[in-house]
Amino acid sequence: MKSPKETSLAKTGLRTTHPRLLILEVLEKSQTRHMGAEEIYDSLREANEEVGLATVYRVLTQFEQNGLVLKHRFGEDSKAYYELNNEQHHDHMVCVECGDVYEFVDEEIERRQDLVAGSLGFVLHDHSLHLYGVCSGMQETGECSKKKRKTETIYQVEK
Amino acid sequence: MKSPKETSLAKTGLRTTHPRLLILEVLEKSQTRHMGAEEIYDSLREANEEVGLATVYRVLTQFEQNGLVLKHRFGEDSKAYYELNNEQHHDHMVCVECGDVYEFVDEEIERRQDLVAGSLGFVLHDHSLHLYGVCSGMQETGECSKKKRKTETIYQVEK
């Protein structure tokens, strides 16, 4: 009997190892849903799980190559952030004050991107759209609203 | 009598120094219009201009802070690219094969971005939209079409 995590690893051809299961677990439990490699490493050490930092980096790279996670780089932040690739495709809106990340989809933007790529003679593989601004919490109270949100939901713009 | 480059430096309050003028010159003459710091440094050394690498980085940062240049990070490429901030706002389409960068604007995408940010309660400061794909040259002949283009033009999608 395999756990869901073991199943998803099996599908990629990656062996079911302790570090890999732990890292999937950390990403699942993550509140922010966007974690850096070092953050994941720290989170594991706090839980008294001995996983090397090099392994965290290696595993995240493998996960990305196998479509288990998505990797992002936001603005000037020189480090990469990872999220589980469970949900539908979405773009990101980042608060430049508190670092909080919101997810959204806009079908019209998606459509126009295809159009632009086609017009330029490109075969489109991928895209990244990042909006940077100040979230409502920071505008109003100077307090981040991140802590209040238990789950991140993808904001869908009405057509 | 001041040169245009001296004028733009004066407006920022930055002193008119040799390295700063040289770096502006390199960016102006750049064919690709998107250069990394090290590339700029190499370009200067080839021209027998002795400018330290640290200076190139420092000057580019100052230029960015003063709105003279724009800084971009494309995809997995861990280094930053700089372009002169002369033209109108535009987004970027990057060929994942040859690294060539095309510029474009789509008013509809711009509009939808504002809408999304507003809906999420954000005050929008900035955004970055990068499309990644394979350019026509690489698709057809496996040869990059970069060399043929003398100047980069901003592709404007018809409304």
Added chain:
DNA sequence: ATATAAATTGCAAGTGTCTTCAAATGGAGG
């Protein structure tokens, strides 16, 4: 269960990109 081969891990050392430091230099106003 046990042996075996191959994948994986952890540590330490190495990279690439960029930043900082302390000392030397050089524009710009007087």
Added chain:
DNA sequence: CCTCCATTTGAAGACACTTGCAATTTATAT
């Protein structure tokens, strides 16, 4: 042309990874 403080420089450091390799763990065949 002199003085002052911004600016430059090469070297060392910081940061975010990445790699080499011996030791360990996992999947598979017995």
